[in-house]
Amino acid sequence: MRYPVLISWMAFIFYNSAVAQNTISFKGQVLDNQYRPQTNFRLTVNNQNGVITDNAGIFLVHLLKGSTHLRIISAQDNYVILYPPGGYLAVPRDLKDVVPVIAGSEKDVPFVNEYLALHQLKNKERVETQDTLPVTRKMDSLKNLLIKLRFSEPTLQTLEKLRDDKDMSRSRISADLIDYINKAFEFKNAFKYSAPYAFNNASATEQLKKAVSSYNTIFNKLDTLRETYEKLLRENWRDDSITSSFHELIENMLRTSSCTQSMFRRYIRWKRLLTGSVNTSTRKIIIQKRPWKITSVKM
Numbered sequence: 001m002r003y004p005v006l007i008s009w010m011a012f013i014f015y016n017s018a019v020a021q022n023t024i025s026f027k028g029q030v031l032d033n034q035y036r037p038q039t040n041f042r043l044t045v046n047n048q049n050g051v052i053t054d055n056a057g058i059f060l061v062h063l064l065k066g067s068t069h070l071r072i073i074s075a076q077d078n079y080v081i082l083y084p085p086g087g088y089l090a091v092p093r094d095l096k097d098v099v100p101v102i103a104g105s106e107k108d109v110p111f112v113n114e115y116l117a118l119h120q121l122k123n124k125e126r127v128e129t130q131d132t133l134p135v136t137r138k139m140d141s142l143k144n145l146l147i148k149l150r151f152s153e154p155t156l157q158t159l160e161k162l163r164d165d166k167d168m169s170r171s172r173i174s175a176d177l178i179d180y181i182n183k184a185f186e187f188k189n190a191f192k193y194s195a196p197y198a199f200n201n202a203s204a205t206e207q208l209k210k211a212v213s214s215y216n217t218i219f220n221k222l223d224t225l226r227e228t229y230e231k232l233l234r235e236n237w238r239d240d241s242i243t244s245s246f247h248e249l250i251e252n253m254l255r256t257s258s259c260t261q262s263m264f265r266r267y268i269r270w271k272r273l274l275t276g277s278v279n280t281s282t283r284k285i286i287i288q289k290r291p292w293k294i295t296s297v298k299m
Helices: 003-021 113-127 133-148 153-197 204-237 238-256 261-275 280-289
Strands: 023-031 044-046 049-053 058-064 067-072 079-085 088-090 097-104
Touching: 003 097, 044 058, 044 079, 049 058, 088 097, 113 133, 133 153, 153 204, 153 238, 204 238
Parallel strands: 023 097
Antiparallel strands: 023 058, 044 049, 044 067, 067 088, 079 097
């Protein structure tokens, strides 16, 4: 009765020995664009899932003897292989060598930022001038270049959608924040200049009511949508500093209700996190309201 077990065990040993003789071990190390090891980084190697780096960013795979190259793809959300192009790795002659692999976000890939900037410009010109042919030609040229770098068209379409989602979220949230700041200053001005005459002047009473109603409307809107906006920031930017900064900004606006120049400054700091610059039209809207001429008042 023990012979079948012994035979099976011997067959297993001979099989592993044969596999070991017909395979080689390949080592690579995944680094970010600052050359720091990426631990627990998930990879797909030659269409096989389940490869994960260790604490030093090292991964180990077994290849058929005689293999000259392999292809790796990032299985990590929002990360791509920056180097080598397309994730194609040559097997080194000395198998003790550890081959470096650079991984990062899509925006770190050469030409991707330029391609997405053109996509954004194309959307803008479609609305304003309806003449998108020059931009389309430039985009097509860059697209061909990116495809040569092993980017697929579905990948580029995904990146375009991510940029569109960011632009929509940025525009929507910024518009409501600016609206709140303007309505808050109007509300304070109404109390400062209209309230003293409200009992004797119907026009002053109407201005005060209108200011209060407008402020309450935008206050309730922001208070209702704040969690939705935080979710949009989390999903589209995946940057905790942007989401937490927005959370602090909303807390200051809605909970302390302090209308001073510092409110606008906090908004500017937060927007710079999103864009790195301040939109000129946004600045003009605020300047026209002259918020810094109003002293701090608790509402």
